[in-house]
Amino acid sequence: MIAKPSHLNVPPWQFVPAVLGGTSLRTATWWAAPRIYPTTAGKKIGCWDRSLATPGRVEIATTGRRDGTDFGLAGGPGADFKHAKIGVSISNARHLAIVGDMSQQGAVTRNCASSQNGRGGPFFVVENHALTSSLTALIDGDTAPTRVR
Secondary structure (H helix, E strand, C coil), rough: CCEEECCCCCHHHHHHHHCCCCCCCCEEEECCCCCCCCCCCCCCCCCCCCCCCCCCCCCCCCCECCCEEEEEEECCCCCCCCEEEEEECCCCCCCEEEECCCCCCCCCCCCCCCCHCCCCCCEEEEECCCHHHHHHHHHHCEEEECCCC
């Protein structure tokens, strides 16, 4: 279990890989304004605490697929999207499945207490190949762009 304290005003899904030693993640979370866009490994994040290690890459899945049916994951007003909060490791031999209580909303450079950055919440990490493979297949769809177009 990983717990993000509310006084630690950092992007929540970037916090998780920092705690996991720089592991990169693919996530499916409620991704709506204020959006935190995907980040690359080692990217300088202005809303960061120097006590934390450098985070790995964080991808954001915007679509998934189950039993031949595509579904949305991005979130937003009027959308028929799922309110997922899951992630999987994508950068090393460890097979990590992560379920959390936080969305990918907030900031990476300014207004660091914005939205989820200023909230606390738990993340449960399970090292299990079958579960990680199943979740990876579920969120293997489109990926959010790394910046606003």
